[in-house]
Amino acid sequence: MTRTNKYNHPAAFGQTPPPLSSSTKEKPHPCFSYFSVPKPARALTTPITPAAAPDILAQPPADLTGLRLSEPPTVAAGLEAVLQSMRFAWREAGLVRGTRAYLKLNQRDGFDCSSCAWPDPDDHRSIAEFCENGAKATASEATTHRADAALFARQSVAELSHLSDKALNDLGRFTEPLVLRPGATHYAPIGWKEAFELIGKELNALASPEEAVFYTSGRTSNEAAFMYQLFVRQFGTNNLPDCSNMCHESSGAALNSTIGIGKGTVKLEDLYEAEVILIVGQNPGTNHPRMLTALQRAKANGAQIVTINPLFEAGLNHFRNPQDFLNPLQAAGALFGPGTALTDVFLQVKINGDLPAFKGLCKALLEAEKRNPGQVVDHAFIGQYAVAGEYEALRTELETARWADIEEQSGLTETQLRDTAALLARSERIITCWAMGLTQHKNSVATIQEVVNLHLLRGAIGKPGAGLCPVRGHSNVQGDRTMGIWEKMPEEFLAALDAEFQFTAPRKQGYDTVQAIEALRDGRALVFIGMGGNFLSATPDTEATAAALRRCRLTVQVSTKPNRGHLVTGATALILPALARTDVDRQRTGAQFVTTENSMGVVQDSHGQLVPLSEHMLSEPAIVAGMALATLGTKSTVDWVGLVENYDRIREHIARVVPGCQGYNEQVRQPNGFYLPNGPRERRFTTTDGRAHFTVNPLQPVALQPGQLLMMTIRSHDQFNTTVYGLDDRYRGVKQERRVVFMHPADIEERGLYFRQPVDLISHFEGQERRAASFLAIPYDVPRGCCATYFPEANVLVPLRSVAERSNTPTSKSVVVTVQASAG
Numbered sequence: 001m002t003r004t005n006k007y008n009h010p011a012a013f014g015q016t017p018p019p020l021s022s023s024t025k026e027k028p029h030p031c032f033s034y035f036s037v038p039k040p041a042r043a044l045t046t047p048i049t050p051a052a053a054p055d056i057l058a059q060p061p062a063d064l065t066g067l068r069l070s071e072p073p074t075v076a077a078g079l080e081a082v083l084q085s086m087r088f089a090w091r092e093a094g095l096v097r098g099t100r101a102y103l104k105l106n107q108r109d110g111f112d113c114s115s116c117a118w119p120d121p122d123d124h125r126s127i128a129e130f131c132e133n134g135a136k137a138t139a140s141e142a143t144t145h146r147a148d149a150a151l152f153a154r155q156s157v158a159e160l161s162h163l164s165d166k167a168l169n170d171l172g173r174f175t176e177p178l179v180l181r182p183g184a185t186h187y188a189p190i191g192w193k194e195a196f197e198l199i200g201k202e203l204n205a206l207a208s209p210e211e212a213v214f215y216t217s218g219r220t221s222n223e224a225a226f227m228y229q230l231f232v233r234q235f236g237t238n239n240l241p242d243c244s245n246m247c248h249e250s251s252g253a254a255l256n257s258t259i260g261i262g263k264g265t266v267k268l269e270d271l272y273e274a275e276v277i278l279i280v281g282q283n284p285g286t287n288h289p290r291m292l293t294a295l296q297r298a299k300a301n302g303a304q305i306v307t308i309n310p311l312f313e314a315g316l317n318h319f320r321n322p323q324d325f326l327n328p329l330q331a332a333g334a335l336f337g338p339g340t341a342l343t344d345v346f347l348q349v350k351i352n353g354d355l356p357a358f359k360g361l362c363k364a365l366l367e368a369e370k371r372n373p374g375q376v377v378d379h380a381f382i383g384q385y386a387v388a389g390e391y392e393a394l395r396t397e398l399e400t401a402r403w404a405d406i407e408e409q410s411g412l413t414e415t416q417l418r419d420t421a422a423l424l425a426r427s428e429r430i431i432t433c434w435a436m437g438l439t440q441h442k443n444s445v446a447t448i449q450e451v452v453n454l455h456l457l458r459g460a461i462g463k464p465g466a467g468l469c470p471v472r473g474h475s476n477v478q479g480d481r482t483m484g485i486w487e488k489m490p491e492e493f494l495a496a497l498d499a500e501f502q503f504t505a506p507r508k509q510g511y512d513t514v515q516a517i518e519a520l521r522d523g524r525a526l527v528f529i530g531m532g533g534n535f536l537s538a539t540p541d542t543e544a545t546a547a548a549l550r551r552c553r554l555t556v557q558v559s560t561k562p563n564r565g566h567l568v569t570g571a572t573a574l575i576l577p578a579l580a581r582t583d584v585d586r587q588r589t590g591a592q593f594v595t596t597e598n599s600m601g602v603v604q605d606s607h608g609q610l611v612p613l614s615e616h617m618l619s620e621p622a623i624v625a626g627m628a629l630a631t632l633g634t635k636s637t638v639d640w641v642g643l644v645e646n647y648d649r650i651r652e653h654i655a656r657v658v659p660g661c662q663g664y665n666e667q668v669r670q671p672n673g674f675y676l677p678n679g680p681r682e683r684r685f686t687t688t689d690g691r692a693h694f695t696v697n698p699l700q701p702v703a704l705q706p707g708q709l710l711m712m713t714i715r716s717h718d719q720f721n722t723t724v725y726g727l728d729d730r731y732r733g734v735k736q737e738r739r740v741v742f743m744h745p746a747d748i749e750e751r752g753l754y755f756r757q758p759v760d761l762i763s764h765f766e767g768q769e770r771r772a773a774s775f776l777a778i779p780y781d782v783p784r785g786c787c788a789t790y791f792p793e794a795n796v797l798v799p800l801r802s803v804a805e806r807s808n809t810p811t812s813k814s815v816v817v818t819v820q821a822s823a824g
């Protein structure tokens with residue numbers, strides 16, 4: 001019991017959290033002195049010569065660091081997860097600050113975790129409502145290390161680029177604005193006012209607003225996102241690519257056209273009530289660890305879990321709930337027990353074998369229906385909500401689909417698929433969860449539409465315990481979209497924006513992420529502004545993206561921590577340090593809170609708790625206001641300063657512009673926030689004809705040449721996207737090395753290679769080759785012909801033009817490669 005409380009309350013250490021420093025408490029943030037309304041400027045401020053710097057590395061250095069391998073564990077989380085969290089927090093943020101951060105994480109008066117988008121339980125929150133990886137994200141943000149001007153004066157950009165991604169993140173938080181002037185080798189400090197003026201001048205010097213690209217990552221709050229898209233549209237473009245273009249865009253495309261909303265339809269409670277949960281192309285043990293708690297509860301209520309994945313991820317094997325350590329009655333079981341077995345049926349599909357797998361499941365369901373008419377297919381549902389002709393078309397197509405093709409292309413047997421279909425036929429309440437394993441292939445939209453077909457056949461949507469659940473990545477990626485961060489927002493939204501702010505937003509579709517890289521590469525866009533994220537390393541084709549960024553006149557990164565994207569820049573580069581979600585955000589009218597939307601459409605408030613490391617960091621809304629004032633000047637119809645003084649004013653606009661946000665200020669102040677409207681959740685299908693749609697999606701076999709493998713790029717347990725916290729991937733038994741390629745042992749031997757041999761990877765696309773040197777080949781339980789590497793080291797191999805049909809998402813999980821022994 002002493003142990004249980006040890007990390008539970010800082011008082012246990014004889015220390016109490018420090019009060020907010022008086023300077024942060026009383027004074028409004030000094031940002032207002034930074035805003036300026038410019039005189040109209042037309043002249044270029046920087047030459048167009050690219051910042052050619054061959055010695056600046058766009059990719060992480062290819063040093064091998066001392067691999068240790070062990071048997072992958074069969075149980076996830078448990079005590080080890082708790083210890084890892086604590087060790088990380090105290091190392092980064094110190095005892096008091098680190099513990100304070102944890103105690104406020106996902107609490108009603110605290111801040112929303114900036115890691116993944118998994119929802120908080122409405123009914124019960126434990127004292128430590130977080131997971132190991134949420135804890136790492138929080139500690140990494142709460143760090144007391146500073147990447148300040150002194151550091152950048154000591155180390156040149158080229159020198160910094162030779163550091164690993166982990167070492168870059170370990171430098172700490174940005175604490176003041178920095179500039180890299182044309183030809184300079186080092187970043188130097190710059191005042192906010194000058195930085196904003198520089199942005200305004202460069203943007204106004206463009207021949208057209210379409211020559212600027214405004215990227216967003218998914219941590220940006222609703223308030224900042226709303227202001228940002230408003231600024232960009234008042235400037236005159238829809239060039240608003242975001243990380244979602246590389247993430248769940250395929251889910252959005254598939255779901256919008258079939259059910260009428262680009263989001264999932266289930267609530268957290270539905271998972272507790274489900275009879276069967278399919279988890280497809282997702283590794284929740286690492287990427288959504290709190291989902292395991294929900295799965296544990298579902299299992300306790302009798303749910304069966306079907307996992308479809310090329311890898312049997314430890315998190316879907318057994319789970320010891322770290323929260324149980326807090327409960328004296330369960331602590332022993334949490335420590336020594338076997339954990340909860342999660343997966344009942346494991347279908348080890350080939351990479352991109354999901355379309356044939358779902359086709360097989362649907363085919364088996366229809367065959368069962370034929371044997372027992374009216375027993376399997378939900379005809380009442382189809383009659384009322386779907387289109388009979390489309391159901392017939394699907395039936396005809398599936399009748400002709402051949403089991404031999406389905407088996408060959410999915411890597412699963414007819415028996416496995418029939419058995420699983422029998423389970424689905426017996427169950428009324430079915431949920432399918434998925435993530436990047438489904439969205440990042442050429443035919444991803446079609447695959448997700450097959451998932452929809454299965455749910456429509458069984459009427460498993462829009463009722464308790466059933467539905468579709470794309471599990472979002474970044475903590476506010478869904479909210480950013482709701483607030484208007486999209487290159488193709490619907491007319492309804494744009495019209496409301498026009499009316500609210502008396503201007504005319506552009507209607508021409510903007511660039512998505514891949515199109516933005518192409519525009520920068522071709523000189524059609526000359527200024528890049530990133531609201532968070534790491535555009536260089538998260539995007540495909542690292543060297544092509546680097547060349548594109550180097551052609552810019554100006555690159556601007558609004559960031560919290562250093563990454564490689566700050567080193568590969570345009571002629572002039574700015575780093576603008578932003579307050580993060582953990583930080584107290586004080587403006588003229590007092591402390592402000594922001595709001596976010598989680599993966600299940602719940603909008604909640606988030607209150608920063610930690611004293612910011614410096615007074616020279618601004619909040620994201622303040623940074624947007626600064627850029628907007630310096631760029632739009634008196635042309636703008638928006639009271640930018642007023643919005644920053646009190647975020648309630650931003651929310652008043654949101655209430656009038658964003659569908660479903662009426663009474664936003666009141667609604668977000670309710671204890672659990674509020675659910676955004678979701679028609680399909682209540683069987684109101686919001687497609688153009690008000691119906692749900694079956695679709696026919698032909699098989700698209702992957703054609704590999706002899707010797708080639710299909711490679712997926714995945715996340716390790718110690719990273720958040722391009723932010724690398726550590727070099728281990730504990731759940732896959734890998735320690736101290738990220739440059740590994742997981743291969744079937746027979747595929748290693750067939751190539752005359754030995755285990756752990758250093759190899760080079762070469763990708764093949766449209767006759768072009770891309771190469772990444774120095775990976776260690778390690779044997780792993782992955783289907784023959786498939787292999788896996790980590791993102792972002794392998795992004796250099798993902799061809800820019802290799803994208804998913806209809807969603808334009810890079811095919812990061814379908815890279816055709818050959819593996820060769822490294823020379824020397």
Ligand SMILES: Nc1nc2c(c(=O)[nH]1)N[C@H]1C(S)=C(S)[C@@H](COP(=O)(O)OP(=O)(O)OC[C@H]3O[C@@H](n4cnc5c(=O)[nH]c(N)nc54)[C@H](O)[C@@H]3O)O[C@H]1N2
Binds near residue numbers: 133282435716
């Ligand atoms: N700790 C941590 N949390 C995160 C993130 C992080 O980096 N770290 N990232 C956040 C973000 S932005 C996102 S989008 C999510 C990502 O969450 P995930 O989608 O879980 O992340 P990935 O590592 O890309 O894992 C994809 C999973 O899909 C499987 N897979 C790959 N190809 C296929 C396929 O063809 N078919 C099937 N069925 N499975 C396949 C892989 O084996 C792996 O288990 O996580 C979010 N949460």
Ligand SMILES: Nc1nc2c(c(=O)[nH]1)N[C@H]1C(S)=C(S)[C@@H](COP(=O)(O)OP(=O)(O)OC[C@H]3O[C@@H](n4cnc5c(=O)[nH]c(N)nc54)[C@H](O)[C@@H]3O)O[C@H]1N2
Binds near residue numbers: 218561
């Ligand atoms: N090969 C391959 N590529 C992929 C993927 C894959 O599976 N395989 N996954 C794709 C997916 S799903 C996604 S979502 C993208 C992710 O793409 P991004 O969102 O662009 O990348 P991140 O690595 O999450 O961005 C991390 C940086 O964001 C900044 N940051 C963090 N918090 C804040 C904040 O609160 N405010 C601001 N202003 N900045 C902040 C920090 O400086 C940090 O270094 O990558 C995609 N790329």
Ligand SMILES: [Mo]
Binds near residue numbers: 243246247248472
């Ligand atoms: Mo993502």
